[in-house]
Ligand SMILES: Cc1cc2nc3c(=O)[nH]c(=O)nc-3n(C[C@H](O)[C@H](O)[C@H](O)COP(=O)(O)OP(=O)(O)OC[C@H]3O[C@@H](n4cnc5c(N)ncnc54)[C@H](O)[C@@H]3O)c2cc1C
């Protein structure tokens with residue numbers, strides 16, 4: 037089985053976000069870029085599935101739609117244990133345009149599962165996974181928290197409102213994973229980092245694709261009102277604030 | 286022309302968040318001088334569906350076959366697409382939750398309609414269509430323009446509130462033309478939550494961190510949650526240590542939640558934790574360290590020992606409910 041993990045390259049979570057060009061562009065100066073945390077968990081699990089010999093998974097590829105600047109992130113994916121990385125050479129305009137690139141690539145290679153994270157840490161669009169599935173006209177399963185194999189068949193666990201649901205998947209599918217798929221991201225070891233240098237990082241050109249949405253401006257939220265302190269002996273007062281002032285009860 | 290709202294079916298029942306998206310859709314429809322209509326998949330009584338009329342929904346299309354009691358992303362997308370076409374819909378509104386995230390992006394591709402997730406306001410302008418959403422996990426707000434004729438948005442839960450507007454809500458059956466064998470995935474087993482409230486759409490959440498000192502001290506926190514009708518959550522070190530189930534872990538690598546009220550008990554407020562809770566409407570922090578970073582994001586703070594404060598807060602909630 038061949039797995040494809042879609043990797044979004046995002047600013048580190050602790051980044052102080054700033055905008056330039058009259059507040060229309062994210063200011064990337066001094067920003068540390070990381071593998072989107074959900075994608076890192078997805079990749080961790082995909083690599084584990086390959087390494088555990090009782091699973092039918094034989095190959096793990098990663099893909100990113102982005103400019104050459106994302107290559108360090110893809111190298112890190114190789115160091116974590118992906119067999120091959122593909123960069124689709126294009127600036128990302130929106131989720132629709134990004135998903136179309138991934139779908140066009142996936143159409144040529146037969147993947148059994150395409151795995152995406154629930155959202156990118158930057159624009160939080162929660163879209164690419166579902167869109168890739170629709171472009172490919174395949175099944176998608178969202179809120180995925182686990183996968184296991186029973187007699188060659190994949191059983192996927194997802195979080196539903198009332199509990200857990202287990203789905204048997206017979207063909208190819210896009211899995212949109214969240215927390216639980218892996219517990220902690222794999223840290224690349226020295227051997228992984230050395231091996232990553234020899235692994236293929238293929239750059240392919242983008243297909244024609246338009247964007248349907250466009251970011252026109254950004255602003256930082258109003259500075260939060262200072263926290264209101266309540267004495268530990270005044271819990272009635274706190275409940276009262278929550279009811280009449282914050283209006284959340 | 287119409288605005289269509291997708292009403293998630295919670296086992297035959299409606300929840301507050303359904304009324305919130307309905308309220309939102311009606312307000313959008315009002316600004317465009319067209320009706321707000323709804324679609325409900327699966328089994329639901331008339332009397333339940335009619336309640337949508339309290340929030341301005343004038344017609345609801347019901348796809349009652351019990352096949353639709355279980356979410357199948359591809360199939361549901363096909364059905365909503367057919368409703369959009371039949372009803373000449375120009376804007377589709379989803380809840381920004383698991384089910385919205387499952388269907389809306391697919392529908393976007395299906396209909397070539399621009400999709401913006403997690404919107405937090407009414408459109409700032411309709412022509413061109415510009416709307417605002419949170420980005421960078423709540424650290425900034427963005428304006429996004431949708432350039433396609435058909436538009437899809439998903440509304441961040443708890444960002445809009447309820448707006449009553451009584452309208453008679455006509456219920457109409459819709460018969461989609463779909464092949465039910467078209468999907469390669471099917472549910473083979475289920476494990477229902479034993480009890481408690483699902484964290485992902487809880488209105489209130491009480492969450493414990495390392496300051497709780499050990500799993501044996503969780504009783505008062507659970508007691509508070511029970512009295513408040515809240516779900517329970519925890520920080521990552523707590524679930525890593527096995528004090529609480531991984532299901533409860535919120536943050537950058539855990540669940541992202543947006544309740545009305547989040548009470549953080551013995552949680553320091555690390556950026557990675559805050560990434561998962563910053564979309565909460567109101568945050569209360571209980572911590573014995575006045576310099577804990579959680580107080581920078583909290584609306585209300587209490588400095589002191591969690592073990593002593595929790596029972597007092599529980600009593601206060603009991604008294605409040607008794608009134
Ligand atoms: C890549 C990465 C991803 C991460 N993802 C997550 C994530 O998703 N979620 C997450 O939560 N963390 C995450 N973390 C960990 C995060 O950085 C913090 O370490 C973690 O959130 C701290 O948890 P805590 O607040 O429970 O514990 P601590 O930081 O130890 O804080 C405990 C707090 O309790 C207070 N306290 C102590 N005793 C008492 C008492 N008796 N009464 C009241 N208060 C008391 C202390 O003053 C302190 O503020 C991540 C870290 C990394 C590097």
Ligand SMILES: Nc1ncnc2c1ncn2[C@@H]1O[C@H](COP(=O)(O)O)[C@@H](O)[C@H]1O
Nearest residue numbers: 042043101152153155156161162163164
């Ligand atoms: N530029 C990209 N290249 C590859 N995969 C991406 C890209 N952007 C998003 N994804 C994938 O889609 C998921 C959801 O991202 P988003 O729709 O941007 O919130 C991410 O977790 C990734 O798995």
